[in-house]
Each structure stands twice: as structure tokens, then as C-alpha cells.
Amino acid sequence: xxxxxxxxxxxxxxxxxxxxxxxxxxxxxxxxxxxxxxxxxxxxxxxxxxxxxxxxxxxxxxxxxxxxxxxxxxxxxxxxxxxxxxxxxxxxxxxxxxxxxxxxxxxxxxxxxxxxxxxxxxxxxxxxxxxxxxxxxxxxxxxxxxxxxxxxxxxxxxxxxxxxxxxxxxxxxxxxxxxxxxxxxxxxxxxxxxxxxxxxxxxxxxxxxxxxxxxxxxxxxxxxxxxxxxxxxxxxxxxxxxxxxxxxxxxxxxxxxxxxxxxxxxxxxxxxxxxxxxxxxxxxxxxxxxxxxxxxxxxxxxxxxxxxxxxxxx
Numbered sequence: 001x002x003x004x005x006x007x008x009x010x011x012x013x014x015x016x017x018x019x020x021x022x023x024x025x026x027x028x029x030x031x032x033x034x035x036x037x038x039x040x041x042x043x044x045x046x047x048x049x050x051x052x053x054x055x056x057x058x059x060x061x062x063x064x065x066x067x068x069x070x071x072x073x074x075x076x077x078x079x080x081x082x083x084x085x086x087x088x089x090x091x092x093x094x095x096x097x098x099x100x101x102x103x104x105x106x107x108x109x110x111x112x113x114x115x116x117x118x119x120x121x122x123x124x125x126x127x128x129x130x131x132x133x134x135x136x137x138x139x140x141x142x143x144x145x146x147x148x149x150x151x152x153x154x155x156x157x158x159x160x161x162x163x164x165x166x167x168x169x170x171x172x173x174x175x176x177x178x179x180x181x182x183x184x185x186x187x188x189x190x191x192x193x194x195x196x197x198x199x200x201x202x203x204x205x206x207x208x209x210x211x212x213x214x215x216x217x218x219x220x221x222x223x224x225x226x227x228x229x230x231x232x233x234x235x236x237x238x239x240x241x242x243x244x245x246x247x248x249x250x251x252x253x254x255x256x257x258x259x260x261x262x263x264x265x266x267x268x269x270x271x272x273x274x275x276x277x278x279x280x281x282x283x284x285x286x287x288x289x290x291x292x293x294x295x296x297x298x299x300x301x302x303x304x305x306x307x308x309x310x311x312x313x314x
Contacts, residue, residue, distance in 0.1 A: 002032035002122045004088040005060075007079060008050050009070075009096045010040065015049040017197050018092035020157035022150040026090050027055045027158065028119035035060055037082055039075050041068035043169075051164040059167045066176055070096055073180040076103035078172045083108065083145055087122070093149035093252075094196070105147040112147050113140055117154035127151070131248050132271035152196070153254035153275040195244065198227035201255045201276075203246055205269075206233035207262025207283060207302065214239045217261060220306050223313060229253070231263045247272035261302050265290030282306070 004026040009016040019036065026034045035058045036050045043061040051059045060082065066074050079100065083089050089104060091097035093115050105112040118126035123140045125148065140146040195201065202224070204217035214234070221228045229246040230239065246253060248268040254275035261282045263269060270293060273279065281294035282302050291297045298305055 002029050002087045003085065004029060004032045004034050004090055005079075005083055005086040006034060006036045006056075007089065007091045007097070007100065008036050008038045008046060009092050009094060010038070010046045011070075013040075013042065013045045015046055016092070016094070016096075017157050018094050018097070018150075018152045019050065020053050020159075021152045021155040022090045022092045023053050023055050023158040024155040025116060025119060025150040026088070029088065029122050032088070032122070033057045035086075037062070037079065037170075039064075039067045039078060041065050047167045048164070051167055052160045052162075053165075054159045054161045056158075056165045058165055060170050061167060062170050062172050069182040069185070070100075071180055071182055072096075072099040072103050073177050075100055076107060077174040077176060079104045080107035081172045081174045082170060086145060088146040088148065090116075091147075091149050093151045097149045101147055101149045108145050108147060110141070110144045110147055112149070113138055114149050115151040116148050117151045128271070128274075131267045132274050133267065151252065153252045192221065193225070193227040195227045195229055195246070196251050196253055198253075199255055200224060200226035200257045200259075201229050201246070201253060202226045202259045202261065203229035203231065203263060204234055204239070204261050205231040205263030206237055206239075207264070208234060208239060209262075211239045213303075216303065216306055220261075220310065223310055226257070226259070227255075231260075231266070231269050233264075233266070234262075260290050260294070261306070263290055264288045265293070 006022045008019045037060045038047045039062045043063045047059045047061050091101040115127045116125045123142045129136045202221040230244045235242050235245045248271040252272045256277040258273050258276040259280045279294045280296045281290040282298045286299040
């Protein structure tokens with residue numbers, strides 16, 4: 001029987017929804033026993049939240065002062081030790097997971113399986129390649145621990161249940177590096193929904209024209225209660241910071257509604273929105289590639305169309 005260790009991602013004492021999505025992928029491995037590992041300085045609240053995820057057998061915790069901040073170099077040796085006896089280690093394919101998982105795989109001496117979007121068998125998975133334009137089936141060595149990152153946009157979050165899985169504390173004897181230390185965390189504060197978990201996203205591209213013009217995107221997003229995203233071209237042009245970038249080299253998202261405004265639809269951008277529910281495109285170029293995947297398209301000047309949409313909403 002497969003035994004899967006899911007690594008919990010969290011911030012400020014709260015579990016990230018990507019953890020529940022990774023649990024969904026673990027559930028897809030039929031008959032697997034699923035444990036969640038929480039590494040933090042104060043584990044109680046996070047562990048209690050993880051214990052209510054449907055499908056979780058146990059929550060294991062490692063409480064150390066060194067785990068106060070999610071430093072991959074510090075967490076990876078502990079995860080590698082905790083992985084003893086497990087057939088799989090699943091990590092969300094987020095910035096956190098993409099930093100941690102390769103280190104864990106290296107410490108275990110195995111190759112990593114990246115961006116798992118489908119589980120075929122316990123050791124056979126599907127993942128996207130060529131900027132999402134093709135899907136490849138990969139088979140991991142069944143004689144070694146499988147370390148995999150889980151493509152969050154491809155999996156629903158496992159639901160919460162009334163009862164709680166047992167929580168057990170672990171003592172990990174792992175040598176931690178001294179050359180890496182936490183200095184500072186800088187993050188923007190916003191009342192808008194989080195880009196990666198929002199149900200509605202409004203993104204602007206180079207067609208918006210300038211940093212000042214991008215206000216029309218922010219205001220429209222606020223009007224409909226959406227998160228704000230951007231194409232790489234808009235980020236490279238300095239219209240918005242890079243943390244708003246959607247696409248292969250930015251965030252891969254799966255909102256129920258995605259509005260692409262002034263975005264032509266480069267392949268790397270389309271990769272980031274493949275799993276979106278309804279896609280609405282607004283562009284003055286009727287031949288823009290974005291219209292090939294859009295469910296609804298409006299050809300015209302965004303500076304005329306958006307005010308008309310706002311008026312219709314009111």
C-alpha cells in the first residue's frame with residue numbers, strides 16, 4: 001500500500017489552500033494512507049486546520065525555532081528525514097514547493113516529478129510540457145520514494161470534515177545548514193483577493209498602454225470583487241510588479257472567471273490560464289490569439305468597453 005507524506009504550506013499561522021489540493025492528488029493514489037507534515041515554530045493552529053482535511057490519516061508536526069520561516073534549505077533536511085518509510089512525498093507546485101521539493105529529492109537521491117496534473121497509477125503521472133501545449137505521461141521508479149510537486153490549478157481543494165485526524169509530534173534529528181538564514185519578508189498589503197486562489201481575476205496586458213492607465217484594470221477588478229493579474233509584457237513594461245504576473249513564468253491560476261484585457265495571448269500566458277472556467281477577452285485586434293481560447297470575446301477599445309461594462313453592472 002502507498003504511504004504518502006504531504007508537505008503543508010502555510011503563512012502567518014494559516015494553511016495555504018494548495019495543501020488541500022495536494023491532498024486531493026494524494027487521494028487519487030488509490031488506497032494510499034495520507035499524512036500531512038507541518039513544520040513551523042508554532043504548529044498548533046496549522047496542525048488543527050490540516051487535521052480537518054478530508055482524506056488525511058494523521059498530521060505530523062515538527063516544532064522548532066528554525067522553522068519560523070519557510071526556508072527551503074532548513075526545511076528540506078527535516079522533510080527528507082521524515083520521509084523515511086513513505087512511498088511518496090507530495091509538495092504543492094507553488095513558489096514554496098518549487099524551492100523545497102528539488103532539495104528533498106536531491107537529499108533522497110531521486111529524480112523529482114514536476115507539476116503533476118493527473119494520477120494514473122501509484123507511480124504513473126501526467127504533467128504538462130512545452131508551455132502546456134502537450135501532456136506527457138511519466139513513470140517513477142517504484143523502488144524509490146517518489147518526490148512530486150502537485151500542479152495546484154489542476155486539483156480541487158479537498159473538503160473539510162467535522163472530525164479531526166490525530167496530530168503527532170515528531171523529533172527530527174537532522175543537521176541544519178548555518179549558511180542560510182532568514183533576513184526579512186517583504187510583501188504587499190492589499191484588500192483584493194489573492195491572485196492564486198481568487199474565483200475571479202481581471203488581468204491587463206501591454207495593450208493597457210501605461211502604468212497610469214492600469215488604474216482602469218484595478219478599478220474594474222474592485223468593482224466586481226476580483227483579483228488583479230497581468231501579462232509578462234505588462235510586467236516587463238513596468239506597468240505592475242512581477243507578483244501579479246500570470247503565465248508559465250508567473251502564477252498558474254484556475255479562477256471561475258478570467259478576464260484578459262489588452263492581452264494578445266502569448267503561449268506562456270495561456271499556459272497560466274488553461275484551467276480557468278470562463279475566459280473573457282477584450283482586445284482591439286480581432287486576430288489576437290487570446291480569442292482562440294476565449295469563451296466570450298469583445299473586439300474594441302478597452303477604454304470604451306470597460307466603462308460600458310461598469311455602467312451595465314450598475
